[in-house]
Amino acid sequence: MSLVRAVASIAFVLWPALGLAGPRDDYAQQWPLQLSSANAGAYRVVLDDSVYLQARQSGLRDVDVIDGTGNPVPAAIYRPGANDVRATTKVSLPWFALPARAAGAGQDWQLVSEVEADGRLRRVEARGIGRSTATGPQTALLIDASTVRTPIRALELDWAPGTALDAAYRVEASDDLERWREVAANGRLVDLEQGGRRLLQRRIAFEAAGLRARYLRLSPINPDAVAPIRAVSAELSAGADPAPLRWRQLKGRRLAAEGAKDKGARFEFELDGRFPIQRIDVALPGNYAVRWMLESRDQADAPWQRRLDTWTAYRVGADGRSSSRALSARTDDRYWRLRADGAVPAEPTLRLGYQPEMVVFIAQGAPPYALVAGSARTARDDLPLPQAMMALQQGRGADWRPAEASLGAMKALAGAAALQAPEPERNWRTWLLWAVLVVGALVVAGFAFSLLRGSAPPAA
Structure with a gap:
């Protein structure tokens, strides 16, 4: 009986080592999280340089949030502007038709304009200049955005239906109608119909930070692939300006x-x-x-x-x-x-x-919560947190956001050990522990067998 107790005691002491290392042992560093509201339930924390310096995996897969007992909570990485449904407003913009550039020609516009005291265009007359003084069809646009005070996220153009269209435009910006700069823009104008179905794209989008300019000039890459424009509007963001670049x-x-x-x-x-x-x-x-x-x-x-x-x-x-x-x-x-x-x-x-990203997490489990980063052993689980956030936003209103949280001072967890690749499964300690358990099971089985033999009835 003493042998059975000895084996059982060894197994009881060594059994926890058979499990996987806890989350605290899988990460190099942690940052205590300070919550702005104790009962918000959902929080967002903006990452700083110290987190990016500790992360090792692409996509910040080794950045997570744990509760007070060390268990991970539902968390996801949000990029600036991503998964964030901002309220937008649209404003109609005045526009003027300009002659198209001739394909392959070094032709440009000469703009004769009358400008109000506040910068608004009253009248624009465009003449083609260059080797040829002939002007092409009025298929380019000069857009007056001088009254817009917030960045323009996109332009939306409207034209008469029934026109087959697939056109790309070059976008230029100016503040004085003299010096123009080309700006990055995504999207092309598409209006195609086949079999009773219509494919429509009216939007030309700019970078996430938006575009600031008093005047815009849209020139079709192919002057023949255009549609008669009848209205131009600007899409403005009603949300806060994006964080500045670091x-x-x-x-x-x-x-x-x-x-x-x-x-x-x-x-x-x-x-x-x-x-x-x-x-x-x-x-x-x-x-x-x-x-x-x-x-x-x-x-x-x-x-x-x-x-x-x-x-x-x-x-x-x-x-x-x-x-x-x-x-x-x-x-x-x-x-x-x-x-x-x-x-x-x-x-x-x-x-x-x-632009620094942010981690959004659900306050599951018991506080205090901490952000952890830096691991070659584990990765954050993919959870449907964006869908949950969108559902909350729909239920609580478009202006709802998770409460703010902030990072405390960085503290070491497993340190450099968490950045080492895990050892192969043939770890001798694991095999030894399993061997102890198997031997213990055999001893218990042998002891039971001896009891059965000792209690057998005498022969008749």
Whole structure:
């Protein structure tokens, strides 16, 4: 009986080690969460640089929220503007027809305008100038947005139904009708009908931060693929302005030339965290004009992915320099490469801009709650939290938002141990513990068998 008790005692003591490590042992660092309201139920916390520096997995898969007992609670990462149904307003904008540019010609507009004291256009007369003085059809648009005081999220154009249309437009902006700059825009105008079904797209969207300009100019890429516009409206966001960009400045290393005929320059950079990069800029000392191409990759041995096609970065004097460039999609890649098609005498600084994301979580379990980050062992579970947030918003009104929470000071959990890949399943301690349990089971079975034999009835 003493042997059975000894085996049972060993198994009781060692059994917890058979389980998986708790969440606190799977993460490198934690940040206590300070809640703005004790009974809100749902909270949002904006991430700071310290979280991005600790995260190791792409998409912040190793960032989570745990309760006071160390158990994870429902949580999800929200990007600025994503999964956020903002109230929008539309305002009608005055517009004027302009002559289209002739395909392949160096033709431009000469605008003769009358402007009110507040900047509104009273009258616009457009004349084609260049090699040919002939003007094309009035298919381009000059839009007067001088009365708009908030960023424009998108333009919506209206035209008479029944016109087959599939047209792309170039969008330019100006504040004085003299100097124009091209702006990034997504969307094309589509109006197609077949088999009784209609495909309609009237919207030209700008970047998430919106566009600020007094005047806009829309030019069809193909002057023949246009429709007669009869109204233009601007979509404005009624929500708060997006958070300003934060920037990481990287110094890289120059790579050797690939061959004798290689006249360009290449520079590699390593980002120190999982930052969701959405804009880039390149700076050099002094005056410069360099044509660049940008690539990135997630791992040091992965193939390079092109992020920006060739563009020119320049600086002339104190106030003449190129603006930063927007990426087509956010990326949290760690490795970046700049390629120049000519000589670059100095070392460039790569500036990577991002907007901080936020974690939204449900206050499940017992407080206090903490945000945890940095793990090679585990990842946050995918839960239908966005659907739950949308349902709450529908029930409580479009202006409802989770209550605010803030990050406390960073504290160590498992530290560097959580950043090491888990050991293979052949861990000797696990096998030893299972062996102890099996031996204990055999001892118990043998003891029971001996009892059965001892209690057998005597032979007749």
